[in-house]
Amino acid sequence: MTVIPSTWSACTITLNLANRAGKPPLVLALLFVNLVCLWSPERVFAQSELEAREEAAATITVADLSARIGALAHDSMRGRATPSPEIDKAARHIAGRFKEFGLLPGDGDSYLQLYPLAFSVAGPPEKQSLEIVGPGGREIAPEDFISLPGGGVEAAGPLHLSSLINAADLTESVSLVYVKETEVRDAMSAVRRLLTSGAEGVVLAIDSSDEYFDGLRRFFSREQMSLGVPDELEGPAVLVRLSSLPAALQEALTSESAVTDYSAKVRTNSRFRGDQAFNTIGWIEGSDPELRDEYVVFTAHMDHVGVGRPVEGDSIYNGADDDASGTAAIIELAEAFASLRNPPRRSLIFMTVSGEERGLLGSRWYSENPLFPLESTVANLNIDMIGRNWQDTVVAIGRDESTLGATLEGVVADHPELGLTMIDDPWPSENFYFRSDHYNFARKGVPILFFFTGTHEDYHGPNDEADRILYDKTSRIAQLIFFLGFEIADASKRPEWDLEAYRRVVEGGSE
Numbered sequence: 322m323t324v325i326p327s328t329w330s331a332c333t334i335t336l337n338l339a340n341r342a343g344k345p346p347l348v349l350a351l352l353f354v355n356l357v358c359l360w361s362p363e364r365v366f367a368q369s370e371l372e373a374r375e376e377a378a379a380t381i382t383v384a385d386l387s388a389r390i391g392a393l394a395h396d397s398m399r400g401r402a403t404p405s406p407e408i409d410k411a412a413r414h415i416a417g418r419f420k421e422f423g424l425l426p427g428d429g430d431s432y433l434q435l436y437p438l439a440f441s442v443a444g445p446p447e448k449q450s451l452e453i454v455g456p457g458g459r460e461i462a463p464e465d466f467i468s469l470p471g472g473g474v475e476a477a478g479p480l481h482l483s484s485l486i487n488a489a490d491l492t493e494s495v496s497l498v499y500v501k502e503t504e505v506r507d508a509m510s511a512v513r514r515l516l517t518s519g520a521e522g523v524v525l526a527i528d529s530s531d532e533y534f535d536g537l538r539r540f541f542s543r544e545q546m547s548l549g550v551p552d553e554l555e556g557p558a559v560l561v562r563l564s565s566l567p568a569a570l571q572e573a574l575t576s577e578s579a580v581t582d583y584s585a586k587v588r589t590n591s592r593f594r595g596d597q598a599f600n601t602i603g604w605i606e607g608s609d610p611e612l613r614d615e616y617v618v619f620t621a622h623m624d625h626v627g628v629g630r631p632v633e634g635d636s637i638y639n640g641a642d643d644d645a646s647g648t649a650a651i652i653e654l655a656e657a658f659a660s661l662r663n664p665p666r667r668s669l670i671f672m673t674v675s676g677e678e679r680g681l682l683g684s685r686w687y688s689e690n691p692l693f694p695l696e697s698t699v700a701n702l703n704i705d706m707i708g709r710n711w712q713d714t715v716v717a718i719g720r721d722e723s724t725l726g727a728t729l730e731g732v733v734a735d736h737p738e739l740g741l742t743m744i745d746d747p748w749p750s751e752n753f754y755f756r757s758d759h760y761n762f763a764r765k766g767v768p769i770l771f772f773f774t775g776t777h778e779d780y781h782g783p784n785d786e787a788d789r790i791l792y793d794k795t796s797r798i799a800q801l802i803f804f805l806g807f808e809i810a811d812a813s814k815r816p817e818w819d820l821e822a823y824r825r826v827v828e829g830g831s832e
């Protein structure tokens with residue numbers, strides 16, 4: 322659009338000059354003017370650029386999306402849980418597409434960013450014991466204590482009463498710590514501190530309701546997954562119900578006395594095991610030497626919840642909408658941008674993450690271990706569930722947080738042929754803002770837009786199948802995100818946060 326006035330003025334000047342000189346003859350001059358106008362390099366460039374963009378967007382097709390969603394959400398992918406052989410297969414498959422399109426690998430020479438996972442594994446009850454030795458002392462019943470995953474197996478020694486904040490000389494003793502229900506979370510770091518500062522073992526005596534203690538027991542008896550390498554405790558540690566301890570010991574604990582006549586023997590064999598998962602990342606270098614060190618990142622999560630409770634005989638939770646729809650859109654966007662002879666000025670990153678359904682783990686790992694500087698990442702466009710519900714309405718979360726909202730509005734207006742309407746989040750009480758991968762970019766200061774078309778009765782169920790997706794709508798949304806991504810990556814100015822939103826999301830965001 323902006324090139325049209327300069328083309329006109331170039332034509333006008335040529336016309337004036339031709340008239341003033343009197344020759345060549347007017348007819349010839351007009352012919353010349355017409356040729357100049359028609360063949361003006363700027364105009365040809367502008368037209369072909371717009372056409373090229375339209376052509377690239379047209380590579381995002383219903384047929385491609387349907388094939389890609391069909392493959393990702395096929396029963397053979399068993400719901401793509403993290404970690405699983407199937408999610409790794411999805412990650413490698415997408416890496417193969419990125420390579421085929423000619424994208425550059427995101428992590429050195431690989432399209433796969435590996436990240437570590439740790440699972441806690443509760444040992445068998447017969448291999449765990451807690452014995453209190455002293456007046457009224459006894460072997461504690463298995464239902465009254467819980468083993469924490471740790472490296473050490475056995476510890477014995479005099480019981481040394483510690484407060485959470487005040488660990489004295491603990492060598493060759495077992496620390497006994499009194500903890501209230503509200504302090505359990507902090508107590509875990511105290512356990513770690515006590516063990517690294519020399520305690521042989523730790524017994525946390527919990528003063529809580531039976532209901533709360535039984536909740537903890539259930540939590541620790543299940544396998545727990547966390548991001549990072551296994552961080553084992555250096556010795557055995559157990560949580561024990563305060564009421565199961567000898568009365569004199571309970572008394573000493575609650576009166577904060579430091580001396581006891583008791584000792585303890587602790588035996589556990591709960592452990593961690595390590596695992597891993599991948600994010601798939603490819604990129605296209607921007608065309609402007611000044612701006613190509615800035616990035617627009619497109620994200621979607623390729624994982625889902627795996628195999629679950631059967632409903633009418635079907636136990637595979639296919640996740641066609643959640644989020645094979647977004648993942649397929651990212652693959653299509655990568656293909657569309659890669660087909661452009663002239664990419665936009667800034668570089669473009671295409672990322673499909675795993676671990677979203679387990680707590681946004683893949684994107685969290687990336688945001689803590691970015692492969693491209695986050696301060697130079699100017700925008701994140703995240704796509705999670707764009708295949709169901711309304712035909713023409715899209716929720717764009719984050720519109721009022723940055724100038725991206727106005728850019729989106731402009732792109733929607735420029736493309737009436739897509740027939741899409743953007744709305745704000747109609748379900749603020751659902752806290753969707755914190756429930757997909759853009760959040761890990763936003764909290765690190767990257768302006769975001771999150772595209773979403775709502776949950777439905779098949780959400781996180783075995784009927785989120787590929788044949789229920791509205792493919793025409795999905796392709797129009799992906800095309801809109803293509804035009805939007807181009808606009809953001811090609812603009813002279815990078816997007817800017819609304820100050821109030823920045824304070825709320827970035828400065829006030831929890832880690």
Ligand SMILES: [Zn+2]
Nearest residue numbers: 643644705706
């Ligand atoms: Zn999702």
